[in-house]
Amino acid sequence: MEKKWFTISVYAENNVGLLNRISGIFLKRHINIESLNVSKSEIEQVSKFTIVINTTEDWTRKIVAQIEKQIEVIKAFYHTDEETIYQESALFKIASHLLFDEPQIQNIISESKSKIVTVSREYFVLAKTGRRHEIDEMHDNLEPYGIMQFVRSGRITVSKAEMPITTLINEFYQS
Amino acid sequence: MSMQTLKEKKPESHNETSIRISGAEAIIHCLLAEDVNLIYGYPGGAIMPVYDELYKFQDKLQHVLTRHEQGATHAAQGFARVTGKVGVAIATSGPGATNLVTGLADAQIDSTPMICITGQVPRHLLGSDAFQETDIIGISTPVTKWNYQITKAAEIPEIMAKAFYIAKSGRPGPVLIDITKNAQFEEFDFSYSRCIGVRSYKPNPKPDTAKIESAAELINNAKRPYIVYGHGVILGKAENQLRTLVEKAGIPAAWTILGLSAMDTDHPLNVGMVGMHGNYGPNVLTNECDVLIAIGMRFDDRVTGNLDTYAKQAKVIHFEIDPAEIDKNVKADIAVLGNAQESLDLLLPLIKENKHEAWHNKFKKCYEEEYNAVIKDDLYPTKEGLTMGEVIEEINLASENKAVIVTDVGQHQMIACRYAKFKQTKSNITSGGLGTMGFALPAAIGAKMGAMDREVVAVIGDGGYQMTIQELATIFQNKTPVKIVVLNNGHLGMVRQWQELFFESRYASTVMTNPDFVKIAEGYRIEAKRVKERKDLKPTIQEMMASKEPFFLEVCVENEDNVFPMIPSGASVSDIRLK
Numbered sequence: 001m002e003k004k005w006f007t008i009s010v011y012a013e014n015n016v017g018l019l020n021r022i023s024g025i026f027l028k029r030h031i032n033i034e035s036l037n038v039s040k041s042e043i044e045q046v047s048k049f050t051i052v053i054n055t056t057e058d059w060t061r062k063i064v065a066q067i068e069k070q071i072e073v074i075k076a077f078y079h080t081d082e083e084t085i086y087q088e089s090a091l092f093k094i095a096s097h098l099l100f101d102e103p104q105i106q107n108i109i110s111e112s113k114s115k116i117v118t119v120s121r122e123y124f125v126l127a128k129t130g131r132r133h134e135i136d137e138m139h140d141n142l143e144p145y146g147i148m149q150f151v152r153s154g155r156i157t158v159s160k161a162e163m164p165i166t167t168l169i170n171e172f173y174q175s
Numbered sequence: 176m177s178m179q180t181l182k183e184k185k186p187e188s189h190n191e192t193s194i195r196i197s198g199a200e201a202i203i204h205c206l207l208a209e210d211v212n213l214i215y216g217y218p219g220g221a222i223m224p225v226y227d228e229l230y231k232f233q234d235k236l237q238h239v240l241t242r243h244e245q246g247a248t249h250a251a252q253g254f255a256r257v258t259g260k261v262g263v264a265i266a267t268s269g270p271g272a273t274n275l276v277t278g279l280a281d282a283q284i285d286s287t288p289m290i291c292i293t294g295q296v297p298r299h300l301l302g303s304d305a306f307q308e309t310d311i312i313g314i315s316t317p318v319t320k321w322n323y324q325i326t327k328a329a330e331i332p333e334i335m336a337k338a339f340y341i342a343k344s345g346r347p348g349p350v351l352i353d354i355t356k357n358a359q360f361e362e363f364d365f366s367y368s369r370c371i372g373v374r375s376y377k378p379n380p381k382p383d384t385a386k387i388e389s390a391a392e393l394i395n396n397a398k399r400p401y402i403v404y405g406h407g408v409i410l411g412k413a414e415n416q417l418r419t420l421v422e423k424a425g426i427p428a429a430w431t432i433l434g435l436s437a438m439d440t441d442h443p444l445n446v447g448m449v450g451m452h453g454n455y456g457p458n459v460l461t462n463e464c465d466v467l468i469a470i471g472m473r474f475d476d477r478v479t480g481n482l483d484t485y486a487k488q489a490k491v492i493h494f495e496i497d498p499a500e501i502d503k504n505v506k507a508d509i510a511v512l513g514n515a516q517e518s519l520d521l522l523l524p525l526i527k528e529n530k531h532e533a534w535h536n537k538f539k540k541c542y543e544e545e546y547n548a549v550i551k552d553d554l555y556p557t558k559e560g561l562t563m564g565e566v567i568e569e570i571n572l573a574s575e576n577k578a579v580i581v582t583d584v585g586q587h588q589m590i591a592c593r594y595a596k597f598k599q600t601k602s603n604i605t606s607g608g609l610g611t612m613g614f615a616l617p618a619a620i621g622a623k624m625g626a627m628d629r630e631v632v633a634v635i636g637d638g639g640y641q642m643t644i645q646e647l648a649t650i651f652q653n654k655t656p657v658k659i660v661v662l663n664n665g666h667l668g669m670v671r672q673w674q675e676l677f678f679e680s681r682y683a684s685t686v687m688t689n690p691d692f693v694k695i696a697e698g699y700r701i702e703a704k705r706v707k708e709r710k711d712l713k714p715t716i717q718e719m720m721a722s723k724e725p726f727f728l729e730v731c732v733e734n735e736d737n738v739f740p741m742i743p744s745g746a747s748v749s750d751i752r753l754k
Contacts, residue, residue, distance in 0.1 A: 013181055013375050017312055017322070024317045045182075065499035071321045071341055072181065074375040172374040173184070 001056035010049035037154030093149035193366040198328030199224035205335035215247035219267025222294030224359035242645035246617035248278020253621030269307030280318040284608030288347035320348030328361035340370035345378025382513035391525035401464035406433035407471015411515030425530040429457035436597040452589035456541030474504035484747035560733030583615035583639035586668035613642030696727035
């Protein structure tokens with residue numbers, strides 16, 4: 001079966017140790033987590049894990065079933081890139097003198113549609129939100145001039161289809 | 176904000192009256208409230224406050240001191256497997272906790288309800304590499320159904336109630352609760368109510384009636400239907416439903432190693448064991464049936480052999496409580512999620528009476544072939560050396576098929592699971608999924624304590640016996656009348672067999688120079704006998720079964736016997752070898 005990018009969205013109780021339990025399921029199958037983001041979700045006191053992996057759909061389905069089996073997990077879903085709206089964020093810390101010494105930098109900033117978050121005498125910081133390849137492209141463009149620090153966030157995703165967590169929770173309280 | 180870690184529903188009869196007690200005492204009250212009156216364990220620094228309370232409550236809650244924490248877990252498992260209740264083991268922090276890991280892994284893979292309680296260093300020392308501190312939550316996460324670290328006494332009732340609910344509901348499994356020492360000392364207002372539901376956990380999926388109807392239609396139209404039943408039948412208390420289905424539709428049924436004893440082994444339609452060392456017919460005919468009905472089993476690789484050639488011709492119906500098992504190894508044409516009893520109760524009224532005599536005769540014919548090639552010489556050998564099979568057969572005869580048989584791992588286990596006879600469910604206790612050597616002796620202690628009215632016979636190899644041999648002291652101290660049969664072939668027999676067959680007889684580290692097992696048992700004041708000749712076997716086993724005391728029997732069996740039939744690793748069930 002063909003390997004693809006899948007985004008797994010896990011809705012779970014906000015408990016200490018759950019990240020360890022979930023990551024162990026990938027470890028057990030020797031699958032690398034390409035990107036991980038943990039945040040609050042649209043539901044109060046429910047956390048959302050967004051995990052990106054590159055593997056077959058068959059394995060993704062089995063992994064999602066094993067994640068869902070964990071006691072604290074309310075529900076887990078997986079989607080292909082086409083089924084989601086997704087973004088990543090990146091920060092670039094760059095020496096301030098380059099703004100004056102290297103005119104090309106200003107073009108990169110405007111073409112990349114990134115924002116200058118802060119400027120000091122020594123450095124300025126660029127923030128870029130977008131698809132992975134856009135961030136990679138900006139990184140490649142800036143790299144020849146020297147990047148003091150770089151960081152990119154995990155992917156964050158919303159699905160085009162519904163993820164009916166509230167319904168599930170209501171069913172529990174009504175049953 | 177609520178301190179609830181898992182959102183739950185409160186039962187209506189919530190008892191609001193509270194008493195002010197320590198966390199340690201609260202743990203005892205929680206156990207008593209869950210009808211626990213027997214636990215296994217080993218004391219140590221970080222769990223001492225709980226042991227102090229156990230001392231005070233010893234008339235209500237019996238604590239059995241094992242000689243190693245691993246023994247405590249296996250004893251708790253043996254108790255759980257024979258009773259269907261939650262087994263409880265308790266240990267201190269650090270090495271006490273890490274010694275539980277094998278038992279937790281065993282209980283996890285064999286779906287055994289167990290709760291392990293560990294002491295932990297005080298909260299203010301967590302993460303400081305304090306004396307006997309270990310991250311048992313981190314360590315036990317992959318081998319527990321759930322685990323939790325309690326750092327405040329006030330958390331104890333809620334967490335303990337959830338631990339019991341989670342351990343025993345749905346597909347059962349082990350739960351570890353780690354309790355810091357400060358939480359054991361702290362006083363708080365205690366009240367207890369059982370947990371009746373956790374919102375993120377759906378243990379009992381309701382069987383889909385449309386799928387049940389499709390399953391019934393497939394079964395009713397099948398020409399060569401075949402049932403493989405597993406542990407889920409026992410855990411789901413579906414033994415009667417299974418027998419009714421088998422009889423009503425006339426379907427041959429075979430057991431997995433953990434399904435064994437769910438159905439009378441002498442039932443004419445109970446055709447044997449599947450898997451690597453299972454019976455000939457149940458394996459080869461898997462690839463001839465037209466409908467394969469899997470009930471409460473998970474298509475383990477030791478059952479299926481090569482998946483690419485497993486039951487490809489058959490429509491597969493999978494009755495299973497755990498959604499993660501559906502299509503994990505074998506793709507089901509119809510998957511019915513739910514408890515086995517509930518699912519079969521819905522299925523049975525839709526099933527038409529039927530007989531499949533010609534199909535059943537194929538199993539009988541295969542059995543004849545296997546009998547002549549293997550079974551006859553296993554059970555009624557004409558050679559001089561004793562066989563493991565004849566020992567099991569003598570136990571069957573002496574116990575009238577009524578004993579609980581507890582086995583370890585290896586050749587003797589396969590022989591026992593092939594030849595032991597059972598009339599009653601929950602009677603075959605073995606380490607199936609994990610294959611834990613050292614399981615049997617402590618598990619037999621727990622099994623006996625859980626079924627004092629029954630004979631419990633531990634059948635163990637000379638290798639596995641020495642992994643937990645110290646539990647003889649537990650047997651002696653508690654005068655637990657288990658019968659211990661060590662089948663001594665002077666080798667790690669199963670590994671030696673593989674070396675003979677697949678590694679050109681290079682017996683790397685499988686030859687055992689053994690001590691005098693009879694003297695060792697006698698050192699523990701346990702009556703002990705050794706049998707070397709066939710003429711002594713029957714009378715000694717009869718003597719053992721008649722004894723009301725613990726009894727040790729060493730049987731010196733042929734050193735280099737092999738277990739057949741055998742599906743070589745990675746081969747198809749069709750390629751099972753009779754020799």
